Amino acid sequence: MPDASFLDLPSLAQHLRTELQTKKSVLIYAYNGTGKTRLSTEFKNLGKVVSAEGETTEQDTLYFNAFTEDLFSWDNDLANDRERVLKINSDSRFFAGLGELEMDNRIRPLLNRYADFDFKIDTTEWEVSFSRDVEAAGATTTVEDIKVSRGEENIFIWCFFLAIVQLVLDGAEAYNWVKYIYIDDPISSLDENNAVMVAHHLAQMLKDAPDRLRVVVSSHHVLFFNVLCNEMKKPRKYFLNRQTQADGHAFAVRETDSTPFLYHLASLVELHEAQKAGALYTHHFNMLRRVMEQTACFFGYAKWDECIKPEADDPNQTVYKRVIDLMSHGDYSLYEPREMMPENKDHLRTVLKQFITLHPFNQALFPEDTK
Incomplete structure (x- = not known):
């Protein structure tokens, strides 16, 4: 499916239900603050039937969020x-x-x-x-x-939830109303090792799910998401982001098959393309910091800002960390995208160029040098 954009989360939730008519599972990667939890709620609400008295009489989604x-x-x-x-x-x-x-x-x-x-x-x-x-x-x-x-x-x-999922898979009468299982970020408090174990176990449980059952899993955790991508049977894999567009569309999804599979690379490609187009928003500092944190973990750096490697004579070399810290917290987030001031655009371009150049990424992903 080509990239698609949606005005709101209910329309995106309806799109997922349509997708699941032909796909058994959908995996969604998105940054925190994009709306993953609210999307799972909207998906669940589409399957509810509510009486005139306000009582839920039917539902079809077992969800974890x-x-x-x-x-x-x-x-x-x-x-x-x-x-x-x-x-x-x-x-x-x-x-x-x-x-x-x-x-x-x-x-x-x-x-x-x-x-x-x-x-x-x-x-x-x-x-x-x-x-x-x-x-x-x-x-x-x-x-x-x-x-x-x-x-x-x-x-x-x-x-507890997995035990209920197993009952659903086994066809227990108490859960015969379940047509969809929707799981949003189950591993927020787990370390990396448990994230792999949870993802592997979940994939093993779901890979032989009966045809009557459909599954959606969303996460901000790169490792958890990639384990599911590798181990589940031909899922639809989406990258979800929130970005106000000229036509009013606020949410966009694209298939991961058209972008680098690991999401720190997908983020770098997106940042690279955004800076070339000049379409830099404050939340891009969030993305850059996230990529640096992941890279620091991989290379064994003590702190993420060790990934910032300015030239020795750069008069702004002490400014970059402070700017990234400031712009990736507080009001400067995905909730209200704001275009950067020209000075901050220059800071991001400089740090991004140094980061891509001085770390051993595949330069073919970045066909033109950053400005």
């Missing part, structure tokens, strides 16, 4: 500081069949891939308690009612 994590909340037992539990929102259809389907036994083998704590689900009180075995003085004791870390909580919720 920031709202899924909000279905769980901590009761920290502030009075006694002992029995800390994770409360479950019993009103959500997400938990259909929780009591009857032995979710503990379904979640535990999934969780054991990533974590060393245990849990119990109380379907009467709708809460989860956690425990961990601790070794001391040669003996092992179990510490009950612990509060797990934010990352551990997120991985527990993710494994």
